[in-house]
Amino acid sequence: MRLIFLFTAVLFLGKTAVFSQDKKITKTGQIVFEASVPSFEEVKAVNESVSCILNIKTGEIASLALMKGFRFKVALMEEHFNENYIESSKYPKAIFKGIIKNFNLNNINKNGTKLELNGKLELHGVSKDISVFAIVKKSGEDIELVSDFDLTPADFNIQIPKIVRQKIAETVHVKATFLLK
Template sequence: MKSLFIILLFLSQSIFCQKYFTRTGSTEFKASVDTFEPVEAKNNSTTVILNTQNGEIASLLLINAFRFRLALMQEHFNENYMDSDEFPKATFTGKIHNFNINEIVSEKDYKITGILNVRGINKEIVTLSKVIKTGNNIFLKSTFSVKPQDFNIKIPSIVRNKIAESVIITINYELSEKK
């Protein structure tokens, strides 16, 4: 009888817990300084899951999936700065505060807090996000900045003046209901 109760409890939680996800989320960064070659890249394979019951959100991306305009920049990024062989992924786990899927009629702003892990180092992130619900999809957009030194990313002095002190991260996710 006890095991039947546990199974029913587990099933009821999974039935009422709506999750939205994507495997094709867009994450971009810009670390450009005016008058120099643009330092920017885009990753279109960010995996994201959102629990609409409690606003918990998690994302994962592979570092070597960032695409640059110049192949040499991409090589330097992976080998010299991000050490993507040793640290192949970045993650974010956090919460969209006061999230209520039923309140999203048009675009709505939400505060997101969580932990960004890059190169094995955790950094607390606080940002605002725009959330839009259209049909069966949720669109989530946000921009925030981080500093390379927060993740022990060493910028050689020869290129230090060509890379911004703060890197602008832009996320753009279209999440579909997980069935």
């Protein structure tokens, strides 16, 4: 009986190992966003615990960021971000699901390849199709993915109060960086 259990366990673990070779994952990705306006205080936040998974066979990619993970230099900004703008208790996460167009692991090298990402970004209860570019490169056995793009808060029903509207950019610059292992 023990021999049957051992054989089944080895068979199962072998299949899991083969399956997991198709995926590269991180739980320590980074998203930085900036909505600063000249002559006013910097509006910038960093989240360093963003999850991302990439299927290296199909190019499918998914990422999840918890809204309360964004850190600002000024605690009051962080509080306003979570309570008034992003409403993180009601909308606790941002999710991107998509595909890296023309992804082929054999064509990725240490110098990087610019590829298009297409998918849906769900933020603040709104799901929107987006298309952005990323630099994808090999770093040893790992894959590094860096994407710079702009978002408009109004597209996600994020209201900026009139009293601070002139202090916050209409377009938010986002930089996502993932080292997938």
